[in-house]
Amino acid sequence: MSQPLTPAEQALRDAALEYHRSPTRGKIAVTPTKPLSNQRDLSLAYSPGVAYACLAIEEEPARAADFTSRANLVGVVTNGTAVLGLGNIGPLAGKPVMEGKGCLFKKFAGIDVFDIELAENDPDKLVEIIAALEPTLGGINLEDIKAPECFYVERKLRDRLNIPVFHDDQHGTAIISSAALINGLELVGKRIGEVKLAVSGAGAAAIACLDLMVSLGVNRQNVFVCDSKGVVREGRGDKLDESKQRYCQNTSATTLADVVAGADVFLGCSAAGVLTAEMVKTMADKPIILALANPEPEIRPEVAKAARPDCIIATGRSDYPNQVNNVLCFPYIFRGALDCGATRITEAMKLACVHEIAALAKAETSDEVAAAYAGKELKFGPDYLIPTPFDARLILRIAPAVALAAAESGVATRPITDAQAYREQLATYVYQTGMFMRPVFLAAKAKPARVVYAEGEDERVLRAVQVVKDEGLAQPILVGRPSVIEMRIERAGLRLKPGVDFELVDPEDDPRYRACWEDYHRMMGRDGISPEAAKAALRRSNTLISAMLVRRGDADAMLCGLVGRFDHHFDHVKNVLGARPGSGTMATMNALMLDQHTLFIADTFVNEEPTAEQLAEIAEMAADEVRRFGVPPKVAFLSHSMYGSSTRASARRMRAARDLFVRRCPGIECDGEMQGDAALSETIRRAVLPDSTLSGAANLLVLPNIDAANILFNVLKVTGGQGVTVGPILLGSAATAHILTPSSTMRRVVNMTALAVTDVQAARAST
Numbered sequence: 072m073s074q075p076l077t078p079a080e081q082a083l084r085d086a087a088l089e090y091h092r093s094p095t096r097g098k099i100a101v102t103p104t105k106p107l108s109n110q111r112d113l114s115l116a117y118s119p120g121v122a123y124a125c126l127a128i129e130e131e132p133a134r135a136a137d138f139t140s141r142a143n144l145v146g147v148v149t150n151g152t153a154v155l156g157l158g159n160i161g162p163l164a165g166k167p168v169m170e171g172k173g174c175l176f177k178k179f180a181g182i183d184v185f186d187i188e189l190a191e192n193d194p195d196k197l198v199e200i201i202a203a204l205e206p207t208l209g210g211i212n213l214e215d216i217k218a219p220e221c222f223y224v225e226r227k228l229r230d231r232l233n234i235p236v237f238h239d240d241q242h243g244t245a246i247i248s249s250a251a252l253i254n255g256l257e258l259v260g261k262r263i264g265e266v267k268l269a270v271s272g273a274g275a276a277a278i279a280c281l282d283l284m285v286s287l288g289v290n291r292q293n294v295f296v297c298d299s300k301g302v303v304r305e306g307r308g309d310k311l312d313e314s315k316q317r318y319c320q321n322t323s324a325t326t327l328a329d330v331v332a333g334a335d336v337f338l339g340c341s342a343a344g345v346l347t348a349e350m351v352k353t354m355a356d357k358p359i360i361l362a363l364a365n366p367e368p369e370i371r372p373e374v375a376k377a378a379r380p381d382c383i384i385a386t387g388r389s390d391y392p393n394q395v396n397n398v399l400c401f402p403y404i405f406r407g408a409l410d411c412g413a414t415r416i417t418e419a420m421k422l423a424c425v426h427e428i429a430a431l432a433k434a435e436t437s438d439e440v441a442a443a444y445a446g447k448e449l450k451f452g453p454d455y456l457i458p459t460p461f462d463a464r465l466i467l468r469i470a471p472a473v474a475l476a477a478a479e480s481g482v483a484t485r486p487i488t489d490a491q492a493y494r495e496q497l498a499t500y501v502y503q504t505g506m507f508m509r510p511v512f513l514a515a516k517a518k519p520a521r522v523v524y525a526e527g528e529d530e531r532v533l534r535a536v537q538v539v540k541d542e543g544l545a546q547p548i549l550v551g552r553p554s555v556i557e558m559r560i561e562r563a564g565l566r567l568k569p570g571v572d573f574e575l576v577d578p579e580d581d582p583r584y585r586a587c588w589e590d591y592h593r594m595m596g597r598d599g600i601s602p603e604a605a606k607a608a609l610r611r612s613n614t615l616i617s618a619m620l621v622r623r624g625d626a627d628a629m630l631c632g633l634v635g636r637f638d639h640h641f642d643h644v645k646n647v648l649g650a651r652p653g654s655g656t657m658a659t660m661n662a663l664m665l666d667q668h669t670l671f672i673a674d675t676f677v678n679e680e681p682t683a684e685q686l687a688e689i690a691e692m693a694a695d696e697v698r699r700f701g702v703p704p705k706v707a708f709l710s711h712s713m714y715g716s717s718t719r720a721s722a723r724r725m726r727a728a729r730d731l732f733v734r735r736c737p738g739i740e741c742d743g744e745m746q747g748d749a750a751l752s753e754t755i756r757r758a759v760l761p762d763s764t765l766s767g768a769a770n771l772l773v774l775p776n777i778d779a780a781n782i783l784f785n786v787l788k789v790t791g792g793q794g795v796t797v798g799p800i801l802l803g804s805a806a807t808a809h810i811l812t813p814s815s816t817m818r819r820v821v822n823m824t825a826l827a828v829t830d831v832q833a834a835r836a837s838t
C-alpha cells in the first residue's frame with residue numbers, strides 16, 4: 072500500500088473513511104432487546120428482578136442460554152499481529168476489521184459480537200485472558216493473530232473451553248479455499264491426489280488450508296511451500312516451527328518461481344503481488360490460482376488471465392468473480408454451532424461446510440431465487456467456482472449441515488430436533504438482513520438498461536452515477552448544463568467523464584428539442600397547451616425532457632424528483648408516459664428494511680382515497696414488484712378494523728379489496744381487513760381468526776388511503792433505526808419511471824437505479 076494511490080483508490084479511501092466516520096463513529100453499537108420504560112421494567116431488568124435470573128443460572132449454568140444473550144454472542148478476539156495482509160499493525164489499528172467482522176456476523180447470520188482487541192503478544196498470557204472470557208461468550212472467533220502463535224493459542228483454548236473456538240483465518244479460509252479447489256479441479260478435469268501445489272505463505276491461513284486440502288486428498292509430497300525466506304526446505308539453515316516442518320521438502324528449489332513452474336495450483340496466503348505474470352506462464356495446463364492475500368492479492372486476475380488465458384483465478388476481493396473469503400463460512404458455521412449448543416467445532420463440522428459450499432455453486436436454485444438472481448454469476452463455471460457472499464442460500468444450507476454434524480460428532484448440547492422448523496427459522500434471517508437489495512443489483516448488472524436522470528446537476532445524482540458506472544448497473548444519461556455538471560464532478564472529486572461514462576443531454580441545446588416539443592404539443596394540445604407553452608414547458612422542466620426521452624425510446628427508464636414537489640413530477644410522468652394499457656391505476660410503494668421486518672407499504676403518494684378495486688389492483692402491482700427483491704409477497708389489507716369488528720365504510724372497503732385481490736391473485740398469500748399488529752404477528756392474528764389465510768408476518772401492507780400509508784412509512788423510517796429505505800417505487804406507469812423525494816440520499820438513487828433497470832427487464836420479458 073506504499074505506492075501512490077490511483078484516483079480510483081483515493082476515491083475508495085475517502086468513501087471508506089467517511090463510511091467509518093459518519094453518521095455515527097465506527098460500525099457497531101449495543102442495543103437493548105427489552106423494554107425499559109417504567110419502574111416495573113426497571114425492577115425486572117435490574118434489581119430486584121435480575122437476581123432471579125442470576126440464581127437460576129447459579130443453580131443450573133446451562134440456563135445462561137435462556138436468561139442471557141450469551142448463546143448468541145461471539146467474541147471476535149485479536150491481538151492485531153496479522154491484520155489482513157497489513158501485518159502486525161497492533162490491536163487498536165485492527166479494530167475496524169474486528170468491528171467489520173461483527174457487522175458481517177450480525178448481517179449475515181443474526182449473531183451478536185463483542186469485538187475484543189487485546190494488547191498482548193505472549194501466547195500463554197493471551198490464552199489466559201481469552202479463557203477468562205468464557206462466561207461472557209457463546210463462542211470465540213480468533214482473528215488476525217499471526218502464526219505460529221495462533222496454532223498454540225487456539226489449541227490451548229480448544230482444550231480448555233466448553234464453547235466453540237475457531238480461528239477464522241485458519242479454518243474459515245481453509246474451508247472456502249478447499250471448496251474452490253474441489254470445484255476448480257472438477258472443471259479442469261484433474262484428480263486431487265495428483266496435482267502439484269505451489270504455495271506462497273506459511274502462516275495461519277496457508278498452513279490450515281494445506282492441512283484441510285491434504286485431508287481431502289492432496290498428496291503432501293506434491294506441496295511446495297514458500298515463506299518470506301523462500302522455499303521451506305531441508306537444510307535451509309533456519310529453525311522451522313512445527314507447522315512449517317509438516318510441509319518441509321527435500322528439494323533444490325529455492326524460490327517461488329522455482330516451485331510455481333509446472334504447478335497445477337497456486338495457493339497464496341501471503342502478500343501483495345508476489346506471483347508475477349512470468350511465473351504464471353510456467354504453470355501447468357489450465358492452472359488454478361487462489362490468490363487470497365487481502366486487500367491486494369498475490370496477482371490481479373487481469374494480469375494472470377493475460378499471461379494465461381486458460382487459468383481459473385480466485386481472490387479475496389469482492390470486485391472480481393470468485394471471491395474466496397472466509398465471510399462465506401464464519402457466520403454460518405457459528406450460526407449452526409450456537410443453535411445446537413456445540414461445545415467445539417469438529418473436523419466433521421468443517422467438512423460439512425466444505426461440501427455444502429462446493430455443492431451450492433452447482434445447485435439448482437428455486438424459481439423465486441433464480442428469477443431474482445438472474446445473472447451469469449449463478450452458473451457453475453470458471454467465473455463461478457463458489458457462491459457469492461450475498462447468496463441467501465448459504466445460511467439455509469450451511470447452518471443445518473453444521474448442526475447435524477455437531478450432533479453426529481457428539482458435541483451438540485441442544486441438538487436440533489425439528490430440521491424443517493429450524494430451516495424456517497433461518498429463513499427469517501435472510502429477509503431481515505443484508506440481502507435486501509442484492510437480487511436487484513445482480514439482475515441489473517446482468518443486463519443494464521439506459522436510465523435518464525432528470526436532476527443530472529445534483530451532486531447526489533453525480534455521486535450515485537459514479538457508483539452505477541463502477542458497478543455496471545446501468546448506462547446513465549444525465550440531463551443538465553454541461554458546464555455545471557463538469558464543475559460539480561470535479562468539486563466532488565469524481566472520475567466521471569461526460570460522453571464516455573454517461574450521455575449528457577443539455578436542456579438548452581439538444582437537437583431533439585423541436586421534435587420533443589411538437590410531440591408534447593400533439594399530446595397536450597387538447598389540455599390547453601399551445602405550441603409556445605409546449606416549448607416553454609420543455610425549457611423549464613428536466614423531468615418533462617426525461618419523460619420525452621423515454622417516450623421516444625432514447626432512454627429505457629427515468630428517475631426524477633430530487634428537487635420539487637412529487638405531484639409536479641408525477642403530472643409530467645402521467646401526461647407523457649401514461650398508465651399501463653389495460654389499467655388506469657398508478658400508485659407508489661415504499662420499502663423499508665427494519666431490524667425485525669422487511670416491509671413494503673402502498674400507496675404512499677398517489678391515490679387519495681382509493682376504491683376497493685384500485686386497492687386490489689395496487690396490491691397486485693406491488694406484489695409483482697416485491698418479487699423483484701427475491702421475497703415472496705404476503706399481503707395484508709390494513710384497517711382500524713379486525714375481521715369485521717367495525718362496519719365503517721373504510722373497513723368494508725378494505726375487506727372488499729381483499730376479496731377482489733383473492734380472485735385476481737389466488738396464488739398469493741393475503742388476508743384482511745386487519746390491524747397493523749395482527750399483520751406482523753401470526754399469534755395475534757390467529758387468536759382472533761385461527762384459519763387466517765396468511766402465514767407468518769405480512770411484508771406488503773396495503774393501507775386504506777394516502778394519509779395512512781404516507782404517515783406509516785415516514786414514522787417507521789425515522790423510528791426504524793439503521794434500516795434501508797427504497798422508493799417511492801412508481802407502480803403502473805406504461806414505461807419505467809420513478810419519482811424520488813427531496814430527502815433521497817445518494818444510496819437511494821443507486822438503489823432506485825438498479826430497481827428501474829430490473830423494471831425494464833421485467834417489462835421486456837413480458838412483451
Ligand SMILES: NC(=O)C1=CN([C@@H]2O[C@H](COP(=O)(O)OP(=O)(O)OC[C@H]3O[C@@H](n4cnc5c(N)ncnc54)[C@H](OP(=O)(O)O)[C@@H]3O)[C@@H](O)[C@H]2O)C=CC1
Nearest residue numbers: 153155156218273274275276298299340364365387396397
Ligand atoms: N481471503 C481470505 O479469506 C483470507 C486471506 N488471508 C490473507 O492471507 C495472508 C496471510 O494471513 P495470515 O496467514 O493470517 O498471516 P500470518 O502472519 O500468519 O502469515 C503470513 C505468511 O505470509 C508469509 N509472507 C509474508 N510476506 C511474504 C512474501 N513476500 N512471500 C512469501 N511469503 C510471505 C509469512 O512468511 P514468514 O512465515 O516467513 O513470516 C507468513 O508465513 C494475508 O494477506 C491475509 O489477508 C487470510 C485469511 C483469510
Ligand SMILES: CC(=O)C(=O)O
Nearest residue numbers: 154155156240365397
Ligand atoms: C479475510 C480475512 O480474514 C483476512 O484477510 O484476514
Ligand SMILES: [Mg+2]
Nearest residue numbers: 155214215240
Ligand atoms: Mg482475518
